Amino acid sequence: MKVLVAVKRVIDYNVKIRVKADNTGVETANVKMSMNPFDEIAVEEAIRMKEKGAATEIIAFSAGPAQCQETIRTALAMGADRGVLVQTDAELQPLAVAKLLKAVVDKEQPGLVIVGKQAIDDDSNATGQMLAALLGWSQGTFANKLNVADGSIEVKREVDGGLENIKLKMPAVITTDLRLNEPRYASLPNIMKAKKKPIETLAPDALGVDVAPRLKVLKVEEPPKRKAGIKVKTVAELVDKLKNEAGVI
Amino acid sequence: MAILVVAAHDNKTVRANVANAVAAATQMGGDVTVLVAGKDCDEAAKSAAAIQGVAKVLQADDAAYANWVAEDVAPLVVKLAPNYSHIVMAADSVGKNLAPRVAALLDVAQVSEAIKIVSPDTFVRPIYAGNAMATVQTADKIKVVTIRPTNFKAAAGSGSATIEKVGGEGAKGLSSYVGAELSKSERPELTSAKIVVSGGRGMGSGDNFKILEALADRLGAGLGASRAAVDAGYVPNDYQVGQTGKVVAPDLYIAVGISGAIQHLAGMKDSKTIVAINKDEEAPIFQVADYGIVGDLFQIVPELTTAVEKK
Numbered sequence: 001m002k003v004l005v006a007v008k009r010v011i012d013y014n015v016k017i018r019v020k021a022d023n024t025g026v027e028t029a030n031v032k033m034s035m036n037p038f039d040e041i042a043v044e045e046a047i048r049m050k051e052k053g054a055a056t057e058i059i060a061f062s063a064g065p066a067q068c069q070e071t072i073r074t075a076l077a078m079g080a081d082r083g084v085l086v087q088t089d090a091e092l093q094p095l096a097v098a099k100l101l102k103a104v105v106d107k108e109q110p111g112l113v114i115v116g117k118q119a120i121d122d123d124s125n126a127t128g129q130m131l132a133a134l135l136g137w138s139q140g141t142f143a144n145k146l147n148v149a150d151g152s153i154e155v156k157r158e159v160d161g162g163l164e165n166i167k168l169k170m171p172a173v174i175t176t177d178l179r180l181n182e183p184r185y186a187s188l189p190n191i192m193k194a195k196k197k198p199i200e201t202l203a204p205d206a207l208g209v210d211v212a213p214r215l216k217v218l219k220v221e222e223p224p225k226r227k228a229g230i231k232v233k234t235v236a237e238l239v240d241k242l243k244n245e246a247g248v249i
Numbered sequence: 250m251a252i253l254v255v256a257a258h259d260n261k262t263v264r265a266n267v268a269n270a271v272a273a274a275t276q277m278g279g280d281v282t283v284l285v286a287g288k289d290c291d292e293a294a295k296s297a298a299a300i301q302g303v304a305k306v307l308q309a310d311d312a313a314y315a316n317w318v319a320e321d322v323a324p325l326v327v328k329l330a331p332n333y334s335h336i337v338m339a340a341d342s343v344g345k346n347l348a349p350r351v352a353a354l355l356d357v358a359q360v361s362e363a364i365k366i367v368s369p370d371t372f373v374r375p376i377y378a379g380n381a382m383a384t385v386q387t388a389d390k391i392k393v394v395t396i397r398p399t400n401f402k403a404a405a406g407s408g409s410a411t412i413e414k415v416g417g418e419g420a421k422g423l424s425s426y427v428g429a430e431l432s433k434s435e436r437p438e439l440t441s442a443k444i445v446v447s448g449g450r451g452m453g454s455g456d457n458f459k460i461l462e463a464l465a466d467r468l469g470a471g472l473g474a475s476r477a478a479v480d481a482g483y484v485p486n487d488y489q490v491g492q493t494g495k496v497v498a499p500d501l502y503i504a505v506g507i508s509g510a511i512q513h514l515a516g517m518k519d520s521k522t523i524v525a526i527n528k529d530e531e532a533p534i535f536q537v538a539d540y541g542i543v544g545d546l547f548q549i550v551p552e553l554t555t556a557v558e559k560k
Contacts, residue, residue, distance in 0.1 A: 017377045026381055038493075048486070094349070095358050118493065124361045125345050129319070130353035138320055138423035141346045144486070154427070159342040160495075161438075162431035162487050166318070166395065168340055168424050178476065178493060214358035218371065218384040226518055227541035231460050231530075235552040238524065241540055242557075244520040248444070248501040249557055 001111035001148075003055045004085065005080065006101060007062050008036040010073040010121040016099050023219040026121075035071050038116025040078075041176040046114055047079035054148045057081050059108055065089050069144065069199060075196035077186035083199035084108075088211060090204070094122075096211035098130035103207035105135060112153070117142050117175040128175035138168035142177040145153040172201065185229040250279030250369065253333040254303075255326055255351075257317065257343035258285060258293035260514035264302075265441045266339035268403035271300050271530040274337045274397040274406065276366040280304040283410075284329065286322050286417070306410050311417025316426035317343050323350040324418045330355055330391050334369070340395040350396050357389035364400040370497075378492040378515035398440065399498035399519060420480030433486050434472070439490070444501045447490055447517070450477035451506020451527065452544060458484055460547065461505060464554045473517075474495065475507045491516035506546050509534030526550065 012034040018027040028232070035043075060075035063069040063086040072083035086100045105113060118125035132139035140146070140155030144163060147154040148170075157164045158177045186194070201214055204211045232238045235246035242249045252274040256263040263285065274281045274302040283297040284558060294308040307329065313321040326347070331334060336351060338344030340362045352359040364382075365373035371386045372394060439445060446465040448458055458472075465472045473495070474488040490497055492515040502520035509525070509532055517523070518537050525538035526546050535541040542549060 011377070017380050019381050026377060093358060095353060095356075098353055120378065120492070122361075122379065123492065124349075124359065126349035126352070126359050126361060129346065129349035130359075132320075133323065133350040133353035139346070139350065140424075141319075142342065156485050157342075159429070160440075160487065162429060162485065164429045165427035166424055167427055169422065177486075178480070214389055215360065215385040215387050218386055220376070221382045221384075223375070223379055223382050226523075226537045229523075229538045229541065231535070231541045231543060233542075235542070235549055235556050238540055238542055238553065239556045241524070242501065242524070246501070246539065248522045 002053050002057045002059060002108060003049060004059045004061055004105060004108060004110040004113045005039070005042045005046050005075065006113070006115040006127070007039040007043065007060055007071050007075050008089050008116070008119045009033050009062065009064055009068045010036045010119055011132045013037055013120060019220055019222050019224050023221055025217065025220050033067070035074050036116050036119045038176050041077045041178070042114040042116050043078050043080060043179050044181045044183040045176060049148065050079070059084060059110065061101060061104055063088065063092055063097055072199055073194050074186065076197040077191040078184060079190070082197055085199055085201045086204055086207065087201050089206050090211050091213050092211055093213045093215055094124045094126040095130055095214060096209065099128050099209045100204060101131045101209065102134045103209055112170065112172055112174065114176060115175045117177055128173050132173035135173070140166060140172055141175045144177055144179050146174060146180070156202060181184055194241060250334045251332060252277055252279050252281050252337060253329060254281060254283045254337045255347065256283050256285050256297050257339065257341060258287060258290065260287045260290040261292045263293055264339070264341070265403065266341055266398035267297065268300050268338050268406070269398035269401045270339045270396055271302050272336065272401040272404045273363070273366060275302045277335050277369050279334060282307060284309065284326065286311070286314040286325055288312050293549040294412050298412055299406050299408055301405040301408040303408050303410040304424040306412045307415045309415045309417045311419065313417060313420035316427060317347070317452055318424050319347045319350050320421050320423040321418070322347055323354060324421070326351045327354045328418065329415070333391065335392045335394060338395050339398045344395045348393055354394035355393065356390055357391055358387055360385060360387060360392065360394040362397045363394050364397050378512050379518065380511060382521065397496055399496055425491040432487055436465055437471045439471040439473050439495050439497055442499055444470035445466045445473050445497050445499045445505060446470045446503045446505065447473035447475065448478050448483070448505050449475040449507030450481060451485055452478060460550045464547055467554050468559055475513045504534050504538070505550060507552055508532045508533055509537065
């Protein structure tokens with residue numbers, strides 16, 4: 001079974017983002033970029049499936065500017081076999097990415113697609129579900145545990161109030177939650193090996209996909225700042241403030 | 250203009266956040282219809298009809314809808330969609346699972362986790378874990394919007410809408426529900442609790458959460474945790490407050506042994522009053538806390554529990 005994983009290039013998890021002065025977006029010049037953490041979990045899960053013999057080949061997909069090659073290389077260094085980059089400098093929104101993914105899925109015919117549940121930049125939490133819809137496939141969102149068995153996949157999902165178990169007919173789209181696994185670091189020899197692994201580059205046009213954004217971003221602003229309060233010395237003082245100043249207990 | 254709110258429910262009552270979604274829908278303008286798709290869900294439909302501002306409830310009773318399988322519910326929403334300008338859901342685990350599937354089937358974008366309705370086609374939503382706010386405008390004919398419940402005051406419960414039955418679409422056979430492992434708790438649900446007590450890595454162990462439980466019980470509070478505490482295995486994952494967990498905005502949020510990573514702050518910084526208890530006076534949590542107390546949580550928390558009157 002082929003497994004396709006999608007990896008997004010985002011501002012690194014540890015970077016404190018800055019809103020551009022002209023309110024058109026977030027400053028990305030000279031900012032460290034990394035693979036979306038949820039997508040690392042997707043890559044890791046695919047590699048574990050391959051190690052267990054459930055997967056035969058792992059294809060790492062990304063869409064965006066040429067630098068997304070680096071993100072794909074990271075996936076290849078972790079253990080993916082080859083990459084597909086849909087290269088465009090256009091702004092890509094979840095529906096467009098889902099359509100690009102669908103086009104590549106139609107071509108590659110994987111048995112499973114694993115994507116992160118959300119990207120930590122736009123926080124949309126939509127691409128996986130949209131892809132499943134476009135393909136007419138089942139969806140296992142917010143996956144905490146997966147078990148592939150005979151044409152179906154059991155998914156333990158993180159839901160409000162606990163966990164839910166579902167069984168999906170394959171092919172399926174899975175979106176990863178935090179606790180599905182702990183992604184490995186790529187070893188130096190594997191980073192070197194990854195340089196030789198193939199990455200196919202495609203254009204959205206060649207896939208027949210219109211990637212024009214549907215949501216127009218009118219402005220991006222700083223959130224209202226909470227001002228720091230005061231430090232109290234004793235519990236008695238804290239209780240007094242909560243009762244008589246804040247009125248919350 | 251008419252708006253369809255898709256309600257999550259347990260077939261007996263709709264979730265509390267449906268009233269928040271109705272409030273958000275009302276701000277978008279137009280008559281609000283609530284869809285209750287379930288199995289033997291008469292009671293849930295009645296509870297939806299009682300929400301103020303709801304003009305009509307559509308009840309679809311079908312075995313396929315018993316457990317919120319998105320693959321089965323989405324086609325029903327899509328069938329109803331052409332009659333509406335907006336499809337609105339609360340951004341909980343049901344809405345996040347279902348709404349994007351509906352949006353893609355309609356070939357429209359989704360506006361995820363709107364926190365403010367600027368106009369019928371323009372919404373404010375947080376990005377980058379709430380470190381930036383984007384105002385987005387959609388040109389799609391049918392607008393699929395999930396809303397963050399804590400940002401909309403729940404509609405009152407004095408309505409009396411009519412209930413209309415609609416046919417179900419049956420099961421697609423793509424996905425089947427096996428069962429759930431839900432955390433059993435007598436405490437208020439995190440996202441609707443008036444007070445939330447949360448613990449972080451500073452708790453040191455799952456066992457130590459007992460002192461937070463005692464405080465939470467004394468205050469009638471919900472119990473939460475930071476990602477670090479969940480990852481360390483101290484508490485189950487559904488306790489997690491933050492960018493990728495639950496978003497809460499209680500009247501009082503007490504953060505205990507939580508350093509205050511931006512991903513955690515994303516989930517609680519809209520709380521009315523924030524208290525931080527941490528031994529590290531440089532911890533970022535103090536930058537958002539109204540009241541901070543620096544010291545040993547194992548001493549302060551029991552003292553606080555004793556000091557507050559039982560609710």
